[in-house]
Amino acid sequence: MSTATIAGVxxxxxxxxxxxxxxxxxxEIAEEIARQNGIAELTELHWQVIDFCRKDNVENGTxxxxxxxxxxxxxxTKDMYALFPKGPGILSSKIAGLTKPKGCI
Amino acid sequence: xxxxxxxxxxxxxxxxxxxxxxxxxxxEVTRKVAIICSKSTLDMAYPGLIMANAAxxxxxxxxxxxxxxxxxxxxxxxxxxxxxxxxxxxxxxxxHSVMGLPGMEALATKMMKKKIEGxxxxxxxxxxxxxxxxxxxxxxxxxxMEMFDLDQDDLVPQVKESLTAMxxxxxxxxxxxxxx
Numbered sequence: 001m002s003t004a005t006i007a008g009v010x011x012x013x014x015x016x017x018x019x020x021x022x023x024x025x026x027x028e029i030a031e032e033i034a035r036q037n038g039i040a041e042l043t044e045l046h047w048q049v050i051d052f053c054r055k056d057n058v059e060n061g062t063x064x065x066x067x068x069x070x071x072x073x074x075x076x077t078k079d080m081y082a083l084f085p086k087g088p089g090i091l092s093s094k095i096a097g098l099t100k101p102k103g104c105i
Numbered sequence: 106x107x108x109x110x111x112x113x114x115x116x117x118x119x120x121x122x123x124x125x126x127x128x129x130x131x132x133e134v135t136r137k138v139a140i141i142c143s144k145s146t147l148d149m150a151y152p153g154l155i156m157a158n159a160a161x162x163x164x165x166x167x168x169x170x171x172x173x174x175x176x177x178x179x180x181x182x183x184x185x186x187x188x189x190x191x192x193x194x195x196x197x198x199x200x201h202s203v204m205g206l207p208g209m210e211a212l213a214t215k216m217m218k219k220k221i222e223g224x225x226x227x228x229x230x231x232x233x234x235x236x237x238x239x240x241x242x243x244x245x246x247x248x249x250m251e252m253f254d255l256d257q258d259d260l261v262p263q264v265k266e267s268l269t270a271m272x273x274x275x276x277x278x279x280x281x282x283x284x285x
Contacts (some may be wrong), residue, residue, distance in 0.1 A: 081240055105225070
């Protein structure tokens with residue numbers, strides 16, 4: 001685990017760069033992590049996904065998988081890959097300040 | 106505002122050594138996996154499809170090559186009727202003498218499908234759609250197609266094209282290859 005300052009906030013990260021404390025997250029942090037992963041700007045659709053991930057994480061105690069996100073938000077699988085080209089299964093959680101999703105689907 | 110790193114709280118491994126935790130500084134090399142599906146029982150179909158989908162979910166390139174009995178997974182008439190493979194399977198919960206009786210395989214298949222549905226795993230046709238939407242590339246084996254007298258129209262639309270073995274190796278360049 002390491003500490004990093006993202007968008008002016010000190011946050012704890014695991015070895016793969018996932019935040020370990022979702023409460024340290026801010027929307028500015030999300031924008032910064034997105035930029036570092038090749039997403040120049042977070043659109044309304046991105047935020048719809050991120051907000052769902054955070055809500056679902058609170059309700060279920062674990063970040064949602066891609067399939068769960070598509071079912072819960074109505075965002076299509078194709079759109080998920082357009083929104084997060086470098087891997088929607090990982091980036092949705094990472095940008096939302098959550099841990100790595102545990103599901104396989 | 107950028108990202109700055111402070112001391113690694115775990116000890117003496119400098120954060121700079123592992124690069125940015127967001128992989129921002131890593132060279133852009135996309136990992137790639139090529140999965141060969143040669144069997145079509147549910148227990149052989151799911152692993153290949155799920156592994157390919159997982160690869161795409163983490164940004165890896167993924168391609169699947171359906172050959173021999175694996176073609177059933179993408180054959181329109183068969184895709185909805187794949188079975189659990191219990192005979193010749195030492196992990197079968199029942200003795201083969203019982204599993205071989207009429208209706209037993211159907212029963213085992215029904216039980217497995219129910220379990221899969223309970224875990225919120227999609228059925229095979231939905232999983233094939235998801236894979237295509239996720240950008241995984243699905244190919245059928247030209248030789249096996251000829252062997253089984255199949256045309257491209259006999260396959261689900263998610264299959265891009267038929268490849269010869271040599272075409273496959275061209276497409277699979279740089280990939281980790283998995284044979285199932």
